[in-house]
Amino acid sequence: MSAAPRFYIFHGDxxxxxxxxxxxxxxxxxxxxxxxRSEFDGALTPVPEVLAAVKSLPFLADKRLVIARGLISxxxxxxxxxxxxxxxxxxxxxLPALPEFxxxxxVEDSLLSDSNRLLKAAQKLDNGYIRAFGKPxxxxxxxxxRAKNEYAAEISPQAADAxxxxxxxxxxxxxxxxxxxxxxxxxxRPISEEDVAALTPYVPEANVFEMVDALATGNGARALExxxxxxxxxxxxxxxxxxxxxxxxxxxxxxxxxxxxxGGAAQGPAIxxxxxxxPFAAGKLARQSRxxxxxxxxxILKRLQRYDQDxxxxxxxxxxxxxxxxxxxxxx
Numbered sequence: 001m002s003a004a005p006r007f008y009i010f011h012g013d014x015x016x017x018x019x020x021x022x023x024x025x026x027x028x029x030x031x032x033x034x035x036x037r038s039e040f041d042g043a044l045t046p047v048p049e050v051l052a053a054v055k056s057l058p059f060l061a062d063k064r065l066v067i068a069r070g071l072i073s074x075x076x077x078x079x080x081x082x083x084x085x086x087x088x089x090x091x092x093x094x095l096p097a098l099p100e101f102x103x104x105x106x107v108e109d110s111l112l113s114d115s116n117r118l119l120k121a122a123q124k125l126d127n128g129y130i131r132a133f134g135k136p137x138x139x140x141x142x143x144x145x146r147a148k149n150e151y152a153a154e155i156s157p158q159a160a161d162a163x164x165x166x167x168x169x170x171x172x173x174x175x176x177x178x179x180x181x182x183x184x185x186x187x188x189r190p191i192s193e194e195d196v197a198a199l200t201p202y203v204p205e206a207n208v209f210e211m212v213d214a215l216a217t218g219n220g221a222r223a224l225e226x227x228x229x230x231x232x233x234x235x236x237x238x239x240x241x242x243x244x245x246x247x248x249x250x251x252x253x254x255x256x257x258x259x260x261x262x263g264g265a266a267q268g269p270a271i272x273x274x275x276x277x278x279p280f281a282a283g284k285l286a287r288q289s290r291x292x293x294x295x296x297x298x299x300i301l302k303r304l305q306r307y308d309q310d311x312x313x314x315x316x317x318x319x320x321x322x323x324x325x326x327x328x329x330x331x332x
Contacts, residue, residue: 003127004103005103006098006103006128007102007125007127007129008025008103008105008130008131009072009105009106009108009119010022010105011108011130011131011132012108012110012133012135013109013135014134014171015109015171017133018107018133021131025065025105026065029061033061033065035061036058036063036064037064038054039067039068040053040067040068040071041068042068042069042071042073042074042106043070046087047071047087050066051090054066054098055098063101064103066102068104068106068107069107069109070109071091072106072108072112072119073112075087075088076088076116092122095121095125096125111132112132139164140279141160142174143163143164143174146178147178147191152187153187153190154189155178158192159190159192159196161193164278177196177199180200181196181199181200208249209249211246213291215326216288216291220326220327220329223329224323227322227323227326230242231319238317238318239317239319239322240311242322243307243308243311243321243322246322246325247304250304252277252281252285253285253288253289253292253297254294254297254301256275256286257293257294257297259274259275261294266286268285300329307325
């Protein structure tokens with residue numbers, strides 16, 4: 001049976017998985033864990049102090065847990081000079097000789113370079129454990145798997161995509177939104193895109209998509225209803241933010257039409273790459289762009305530009321500009 005690692009290096013920007021791994025280690029310390037656990041800020045604590053803590057005999061327990069955050073990046077950073085080199089040399093020399101009861105965890109908030117001197121030295125030792133916690137390549141899949149594995153909940157692919165489009169690769173925010181949604185549905189049904197719209201900042205963007213759909217089909221009443229709903233949900237916005245979202249949507253639609261006209265693929269992934277938007281939004285843009293001609297979109301953007309100038313000079317209020325836009329487009 002192989003011996004338990006005496007040091008660990010956890011590095012990477014997936015803070016959720018990284019901190020959960022740390023929490024499991026803390027939990028494994030048992031009831032007297034607090035008496036045998038120390039945590040240090042590696043930028044403020046010298047290496048000898050960290051080593052002294054991890055070498056101290058545990059109190060009424062069989063192991064001592066010491067966590068040092070940011071120590072490796074601090075002592076190996078550019079500009080650390082001779083002091084950093086000395087500290088790195090000391091830590092490299094001490095890692096193989098840590099006592100059997102030692103559990104030293106070196107935590108870094110970002111991925112360490114493969115060329116990092118301490119990381120390279122640690123990889124050659126047989127008494128350590130190194131794990132990289134990189135952010136997932138596919139956030140939608142990460143959300144779906146986390147819903148299932150962490151919360152025992154079901155979520156539709158559209159809902160997972162909608163969350164991913166809102167949080168912009170922020171895993172902590174994605175998990176917070178997911179946690180709210182799990183409590184909201186309470187296991188009664190899978191989480192849907194409508195649930196995401198009800199509980200997250202996805203609402204204004206979702207309303208803009210639907211409002212543009214309504215305008216494309218001449219349903220001015222529905223477009224006005226969605227504008228009123230968005231303004232009601234965001235009482236601090238007199239209409240400027242909503243107007244900006246509408247301008248952005250029509251600009252993206254024109255860019256989508258241009259992309260397709262120049263021979264680009266009309267599928268979501270290709271549009272996402274070309275425009276730099278989330279694949280979820282790109283899929284909707286691909287569908288929605290078919291409802292407008294490029295000439296129409298160009299004329300709409302020019303109209304929006306005039307309204308924007310009038311708003312900035314105080315000749316018109318945002319709400320009136322939105323009403324005029326809906327009236328003019330719905331009558332076309």
